[in-house]
Amino acid sequence: MTSTQARTGIQVIAPGHAEIRSDIPYPRLRPDYVIAEPKAFALNPTDNHHINSLAGTGPIIGCDWSGIVREVGDNVTRFKPGDAVFGVCHGGNAVEPEDGAFADIITAKEHAIMHKPESLSYEEVASLSVGLATVAQVLYVVMNLPLPSPNIPANSDPTLLVYGGSSATGTIAIQAAKLSGCRVFATCSAPNSGLVQSRGAERWFDYNQPDFVQQIEAVGLPITHIVDCLGNEESAVLCSKILAPAGGHYHSIKVPVPEPFKRLRPEEKAVATTALGYTMFGERFEFPGVAAFPADPVMEEFAKKWVLVGEKLVQTGQIQPHPVEIRGGGLVGVLEGLQEIRTQGPRGKKIVYLQE
């Protein structure tokens, strides 16, 4: 495809409705960006949030992708045409509508792309980037834990619970927290206990058991850090009981912090936070009619540092992808898959589509 040709992608046409269009202009080649040809796409709950309300009309949606670099912008130093990569795009971006990943040609920012290791397939790495960026922001910026390092003693401090440990965000959070020296506990349903343990959870608790909060207490280790990957009212109530009586840090992956948490744990020493991964792009963005966000240079600087750290962790197998369910069907499949996860989200796996 040449820069004079139209491309095909999934565009929000009206709130609640996205469709495949084949008249989308070829993307601009901005200085900090590459142009790439995707080979696989992974679905995220946020893709549907964009379609439903957050993107306005016009943007291409999609965040997680893997593929091959075709062109590089003037400031790009880490990639060249032909490189096999995986990354995250700012899908559903009302300010830069051309930025989504679900298209046959895409544009992606250098500091949101990593080199694909030969040991992993395009399908596997497509599942990684949203999780990696989200978790890094939570653990290393918001919670201020140390970046993974071989010098940090394993299973030491603090004791961190990943609530929803079998989610795509959760399995990355378990691995990263472990590499940062935490003692890591996780909650999940029983069928996913093997998954969270395989990613490094020292103990797991079934949140379908009525006494699971007491089971956690019975271990006798105060939980001072919680990453809540569900971030709903029910999880917030339970996490308010799990967080150590002396206080600690509760983080809801879902924005905003669910109301019950601060009502039940109003003390200053019970810190409650949330954050939006999109700030890592370091550019202004908005959810039309809802909220606008200025560029965040602190998050951008961190993202530039993290992309090198995270890439190494994936290259060396210290961070493994979430299990993937691979499907054919390209962009048509993606659109059907997004419809499917509106009613029934995946459990313990990420849905990935091969581009055709």
Ligand SMILES: NC(=O)c1ccc[n+]([C@@H]2O[C@H](COP(=O)([O-])OP(=O)(O)OC[C@H]3O[C@@H](n4cnc5c(N)ncnc54)[C@H](OP(=O)(O)O)[C@@H]3O)[C@@H](O)[C@H]2O)c1
């Ligand atoms: N702030 C940000 O920038 C940001 C970034 C990424 C994601 N997010 C948000 O984070 C959330 C998680 O995303 P994700 O992709 O990691 O999720 P996911 O992989 O789709 O999560 C699926 C897991 O959630 C658990 N689950 C589903 N329904 C449940 C229920 N009713 N009760 C208890 N557990 C349930 C299941 O665990 P079991 O089968 O083991 O029960 C399942 O394995 C989403 O809301 C997403 O929008 C926010």
